[in-house]
Amino acid sequence: MSNTFWNDPIVQSNMKTGATIQDIAAAAGVSKSTVSLVLQHSPKIKAETAEKVREAARALGYVYNRGAANLRGGRSTTIGMVINDLTNPFFVELLVAIERVLAQSGYTTLMAHTAESVATQTRVLQSMREQNVAGLIMSPALGTPDDMPSEIASWGIPLVLAMRPMGPDVDTVGVDNNVGFALATEHLIQQGHTRIAFVGNRAGYAVANERRQGYLSAMARHDLAVADEWIVDVELTPEGGRKAVRAIFDMKHRPTAAVCYNDQVAIGVLHELDRMGKRAGKALAVVGCDNVVAAEHTNPPLTTLSAGAERLGAKASEILLNRIASLPSVSGPPIQYLVKPSLVVRESSIGIPTRAPKAFAQ
Amino acid sequence: MSNTFWNDPIVQSNMKTGATIQDIAAAAGVSKSTVSLVLQHSPKIKAETAEKVREAARALGYVYNRGAANLRGGRSTTIGMVINDLTNPFFVELLVAIERVLAQSGYTTLMAHTAESVATQTRVLQSMREQNVAGLIMSPALGTPDDMPSEIASWGIPLVLAMRPMGPDVDTVGVDNNVGFALATEHLIQQGHTRIAFVGNRAGYAVANERRQGYLSAMARHDLAVADEWIVDVELTPEGGRKAVRAIFDMKHRPTAAVCYNDQVAIGVLHELDRMGKRAGKALAVVGCDNVVAAEHTNPPLTTLSAGAERLGAKASEILLNRIASLPSVSGPPIQYLVKPSLVVRESSIGIPTRAPKAFAQ
DNA sequence: CTGAAAGCGCTTACAG
DNA sequence: CTGAAAGCGCTTACAG
Numbered sequence: 105m106s107n108t109f110w111n112d113p114i115v116q117s118n119m120k121t122g123a124t125i126q127d128i129a130a131a132a133g134v135s136k137s138t139v140s141l142v143l144q145h146s147p148k149i150k151a152e153t154a155e156k157v158r159e160a161a162r163a164l165g166y167v168y169n170r171g172a173a174n175l176r177g178g179r180s181t182t183i184g185m186v187i188n189d190l191t192n193p194f195f196v197e198l199l200v201a202i203e204r205v206l207a208q209s210g211y212t213t214l215m216a217h218t219a220e221s222v223a224t225q226t227r228v229l230q231s232m233r234e235q236n237v238a239g240l241i242m243s244p245a246l247g248t249p250d251d252m253p254s255e256i257a258s259w260g261i262p263l264v265l266a267m268r269p270m271g272p273d274v275d276t277v278g279v280d281n282n283v284g285f286a287l288a289t290e291h292l293i294q295q296g297h298t299r300i301a302f303v304g305n306r307a308g309y310a311v312a313n314e315r316r317q318g319y320l321s322a323m324a325r326h327d328l329a330v331a332d333e334w335i336v337d338v339e340l341t342p343e344g345g346r347k348a349v350r351a352i353f354d355m356k357h358r359p360t361a362a363v364c365y366n367d368q369v370a371i372g373v374l375h376e377l378d379r380m381g382k383r384a385g386k387a388l389a390v391v392g393c394d395n396v397v398a399a400e401h402t403n404p405p406l407t408t409l410s411a412g413a414e415r416l417g418a419k420a421s422e423i424l425l426n427r428i429a430s431l432p433s434v435s436g437p438p439i440q441y442l443v444k445p446s447l448v449v450r451e452s453s454i455g456i457p458t459r460a461p462k463a464f465a466q
Numbered sequence: 467m468s469n470t471f472w473n474d475p476i477v478q479s480n481m482k483t484g485a486t487i488q489d490i491a492a493a494a495g496v497s498k499s500t501v502s503l504v505l506q507h508s509p510k511i512k513a514e515t516a517e518k519v520r521e522a523a524r525a526l527g528y529v530y531n532r533g534a535a536n537l538r539g540g541r542s543t544t545i546g547m548v549i550n551d552l553t554n555p556f557f558v559e560l561l562v563a564i565e566r567v568l569a570q571s572g573y574t575t576l577m578a579h580t581a582e583s584v585a586t587q588t589r590v591l592q593s594m595r596e597q598n599v600a601g602l603i604m605s606p607a608l609g610t611p612d613d614m615p616s617e618i619a620s621w622g623i624p625l626v627l628a629m630r631p632m633g634p635d636v637d638t639v640g641v642d643n644n645v646g647f648a649l650a651t652e653h654l655i656q657q658g659h660t661r662i663a664f665v666g667n668r669a670g671y672a673v674a675n676e677r678r679q680g681y682l683s684a685m686a687r688h689d690l691a692v693a694d695e696w697i698v699d700v701e702l703t704p705e706g707g708r709k710a711v712r713a714i715f716d717m718k719h720r721p722t723a724a725v726c727y728n729d730q731v732a733i734g735v736l737h738e739l740d741r742m743g744k745r746a747g748k749a750l751a752v753v754g755c756d757n758v759v760a761a762e763h764t765n766p767p768l769t770t771l772s773a774g775a776e777r778l779g780a781k782a783s784e785i786l787l788n789r790i791a792s793l794p795s796v797s798g799p800p801i802q803y804l805v806k807p808s809l810v811v812r813e814s815s816i817g818i819p820t821r822a823p824k825a826f827a828q
Numbered sequence: 829c830t831g832a833a834a835g836c837g838c839t840t841a842c843a844g
Numbered sequence: 845c846t847g848a849a850a851g852c853g854c855t856t857a858c859a860g
Contacts, residue, residue: 124836124837124838125837125838126837126838134846134847135846135847135848136837136838136839136847136848137839137840137846137847137848137849138845138846138847140838140839140840141839141846143838144839148845148846149845149846150845150846153845153846167595167596167621168596168837168838169537169596169598169836169837169838170596170597170598170838171533171536171537171597171598171837171838172537172836172837172838172839172852173837173838173839174533174838174852175531175533175534175537175836175837175838175839175852175853175854176837176838176839176840176851176852177838177839177840177852178839178852182576182597185577190558190561190562191555191558191559191562191759193553193555193558196552196553196555196558197553199552200552200553200579200581203577203578203579204579207578207589207590207593212576212593212594212597213576213577213578214544214574214575214576214577215547215565215575215576215577216565216569216574216575217562217565217566219562227569228569231569231574232574233529234529234530234531234532235532235533235544235574236531236532236533259529342762342763371760371763372763374763374765375763375764375765375767378765378766397553398733398760400704401704401733401734401736401737402737402764402765403736403737403740403764403765404740405737486852486853486854487853487854488853488854496830496831497830497831497832498831498832498853498854498855499830499831499832499833499855499856500829500830500831502854502855502856503830503855505854506855510829510830511829511830512829512830515829515830530853530854531852531853531854532854533852533853533854534836534852534853534854534855535853535854535855536836536854537836537837537838537852537853537854537855538835538836538853538854538855538856539836539854539855539856540836540855
């Protein structure tokens with residue numbers, strides 16, 4: 105086991121297996137029941153007894169075994185979080201916000217990343233179910249089957265969707281994409297643009313449809329025609345954004361502005377413009393969506409829609425915790441919490457440095 | 467419970483509490499023991515019996531209760547991951563890599579974020595201990611007390627540190643910062659620079675010391691003097707990088723190049739240069755560290771040190787899984803897996819666009 | 829090849 | 845205010 109030729113890494117190899125409430129009971133001269141109640145801060149136990157028990161627990165280096173408690177009590181204090189894309193900083197900000205709120209409420213977060221794979225997502229959900237999670241927050245992978253929410257419901261596990269709605273019967277936290285993208289488009293129109301592209305089309309996916317629709321409705325409202333080629337179908341990545349710029353500069357009736365699906369795409373757009381020796385805001389006005397932290401530090405800084413990952417994450421946690429608290433009954437109608445985004449105007453859409461970025465509320 | 471004024475969200479409120487192995491045993495006409503063995507794919511059970519049991523399990527919609535199994539079996543299949551800073555994409559890439567490897571090995575990842583708070587970290591570790599994690603991977607918060615690793619060892623939980631070493635007795639996965647920053651500095655010297663700044667000094671922290679030391683050793687090796695003010699002490703954030711640029715352009719003997727603590731800082735440097743109407747690579751050659759995905763899409767693209775978050779994460783998981791497998795004994799000497807970073811050269815350090823970035827191995 | 833029994837560490841009625 | 849007893853869902857020797 106130990107070897108004379110090296111120093112073992114500091115791992116306590118033959119620990120006495122941890123103390124249990126049984127050991128505490130013996131040490132304190134009371135019963136297991138009493139120890140358990142003390143640990144739960146029950147008012148039923150006399151203060152002196154409680155103190156004696158706590159003292160014994162301390163002396164024995166006792167560690168509460170939450171798994172055992174959950175098994176016996178029929179509860180669970182872990183919550184599963186399933187994220188489709190952690191390479192997008194927006195989802196990381198969301199994750200951090202959720203983890204913080206849940207931790208404050210005494211819950212532990214099981215984290216899983218699907219990388220937009222439905223197969224991975226299925227596996228991960230199965231695993232979380234076996235881990236007996238008390239609830240799930242999920243940003244579903246693209247292509248998730250429509251019946252996934254009701255399948256999860258049949259497991260008896262409350263579910264809150266984040267950012268990607270799947271119908272009115274599922275608790276959801278997200279963004280009013282239609283309103284947001286109309287706002288972004290209006291901003292560009294107000295800057296005098298009439299030929300405006302939409303970059304990052306993904307026909308068939310709800311969120312993409314809403315965003316495109318918001319853009320189209322603003323264009324229509326101002327009687328601005330939209331050429332087919334202006335709806336640029338590229339991947340929702342920086343690389344997609346770069347490709348879109350090349351496409352745009354090949355068009356005969358070239359747009360002078362572009363609304364991007366999200367900041368990831370917009371960052372690619374900014375990058376390709378720079379590589380071509382062009383300046384965003386001059387050669388092409390650019391607007392993104394999500395207001396990731398990095399959007400403040402792009403060159404030039406990126407104008408973008410903001411809904412507040414922090415707030416959305418907190419709301420998702422709150423809804424889920426309420427559902428869990430009311431089990432086994434259901435505490436009210438399905439909740440669709442949709443934030444109307446505001447526009448954070450920076451240089452990428454207006455061509456001159458703004459020293460004090462203004463947030464225009466919708 | 468149900469209300470006539472709204473459609474309840476689809477949450478199964480009065481689920482029959484899930485089937486257990488007991489139920490399966492009854493349905494299949496065998497004992498609990500047999501069911502348990504079938505579930506573990508034991509070769510001791512006859513194929514026909516196993517099939518009959520599996521059939522019954524399927525019919526009852528049985529879900530394995532991993533918590534109960536772990537309690538009885540004295541094992542644990544969850545691993546805790548404690549990350550100091552998820553706003554830095556490098557750590558996200560690391561997290562994703564680790565989570566993927568652990569999931570493949572049948573482990574579930576408990577995730578926690580400390581935001582560099584030692585107090586939060588202490589709380590989080592306590593919670594993971596109560597959750598009975600089988601092991602811990604941790605990127606410790608700045609200012610973590612030196613005895614934290616031995617404290618965790620005394621709990622009997624294997625620990626692997628990531629990116630931030632805490633002495634030779636603790637299993638660690640990380641980067642040879644000294645070698646890396648010497649390499650980065652040499653690169654700038656080869657470009658003809660003689661006045662080179664180091665941006666992002668944090669005296670007293672091991673990693674910062676190593677990085678500064680690597681820079682200083684390269685300068686010394688080429689007999690280049692280093693003015694005190696060139697060691698720029700700023701926060702390790704984009705904002706810190708911006709501040710550093712302002713400081714540098716106020717110096718009388720102004721440096722013409724800067725080695726940055728990490729990509730986050732470098733991105734701030736690039737940004738402030740742009741705001742001042744200057745071009746990185748021309749006005750100031752810039753090198754970062756981490757090779758985050760975004761470094762490829764900055765304007766101009768960022769030259770940076772790369773150690774491969776993917777590889778580091780995989781290695782950390784592998785080391786931890788080996789330690790767990792060998793418990794309660796210790797499988798060998800402490801492991802210090804230090805990657806020698808390579809330099810990915812892009813435009814920010816050379817002033818002209820590189821179409822095909824080359825990676826110079828150390 | 830399969831079953832009966834004990835027990836992982838805790839909580840929760842139920843008595844007293 | 846405290847204790848004895850049952851049991852959460854599983855695994856693991858031990859018999860047969």
